[in-house]
Amino acid sequence: MGLMRYLCEAAWLGGTDVARDVLVTVEGDRIGAVEAGARMPRTGVALSGLTLPGFANVHSHAFHRALRGRTERPGSFWTWRDEMYEVAAALDPGSYQRLARAAYAEMVLAGFTVVGEFHYLHHGAGGRPYEDPNAMGSAILSAAGDAGIRMTLLDACYLERAPGQAVAGVQERFSDGSAASWASRAGALAQVVEGRRGARIGAGVHSLRAVPPPAVEAVASWAAERRAPLHVHVSEQPAENDEVAAAYGASPTALLASVGALGPRTTAVHATHLGAADIDAMGACGTTVCMCPTTERFLADGIGPARALADEGCPLVLGTDCHAIVDPFEEMRALELDERLVSRRRGRFAAGTLLEAASSAGYEALGWPEGGRLAPGALADLVTVDLGSVRLAGAGLDHVLERVVFAATAADVHHVVAGGRAVVEGGRHLLVGDVPAQLASAIGALEAPAASAKPLR
């Protein structure tokens, strides 16, 4: 890849700063220069609309995309989980790769250029490892490569169905049996990841329900040795807090702190039901919090203390998690709008702050600190929003950040550059082609009974 010039009609350069006529020069997969108010050269790619850095989808379970629309009935998080497990039971490396490729392509079309895949579906039926114990991890890595999205593969440890109880049913596919076995398999996967462009490894602890504190400590040191990110589901549901308190006499956050698993390389996912001491503990050491607002409302989780966490020093980032909706703008504005519902106050997060949560802070949380900004030296991941849509039409660039954050949808993204190459043009995915057709076929294949009856090695 040589030199490319992008002639942006307008671009967000951080904070509240929207500049006109921004010339972005890209060398290979990096931004070489950013010049605002530039005299545009004759050659280059004109990007009309507002260009933003690519968005980070910090928390994803790709296979949940197959559930969209299928779980709308009375129930709770836990009844939804039973339905999610049915999909998990049906997947094998081939079907997972096809489904994930289409799901990641949907993300790219929406403007996401990096995804944190929180991966715990490791083994075959009954927990029997595949011939390649990382066949599932490799399948989603390939899927991300095909879809043109960067990936941090967060290999998650899952050992118990609840404190002191053995895994059962489909959960057997999640468990490596011990933290040591997890570390050895994840170590092999880290080597696979090293050989791939656009991929990095991270560690996951499914939750304090599913991983006892000594094993959490082992996973945290595995991540620390590699200077890799560590992501953990924390306090998504009150029942999770209750079970953990009954077993260990402390909150999930306090247990994480007690084994040294909080800190700037750690991301707590959800953090919905926290006590004041939990918020203090996370803030004091700069733990990042990934909120997944569309999922948290979808699953009836509740609304997390976003403003309080930010005030205590936690960077906030965003993820689409169960993919009930894949839309970075919807996640961004939900952070503010949910706060309004809870606090009955407006203006809790400015549009520029919400954009930072979706871009630079998200990249950082996924172990790509050089991404998520339009600046020299940054990864050349660019997303352009069409300001001419009926949703965004307004007075030129006046209040354009607020219009985009509070009214744009994924459908307004019309151009995406990832690692210096165009992956979406005119709203069309250049690498995957017909994304809706691929989603339909990948999801349709899972509904065939043969998919779950297939013998596994």
Ligand SMILES: [Zn+2]
């Ligand atoms: Zn999750």
